[in-house]
């Protein structure tokens with residue numbers, strides 16, 4: 001049975017931001033709706049959390 005996954009634009013942006021985070025040295029966040037959370041949630045949308053910002057500031 002074929003399965004079609006319809007990713008929303010926000011999910012694509014969030015996934016790209018997540019991978020970009022890894023590329024820039026970020027690890028996974030413990031914050032559930034953070035861009036860098038290990039599992040993305042469709043209910044979170046694409047909004048960098050304070051945790052994401054703090055992780056980025058810690059590196060740069």
Ligand SMILES: [Zn+2]
Pocket residue numbers: 018022028037038
């Ligand atoms: Zn990841």
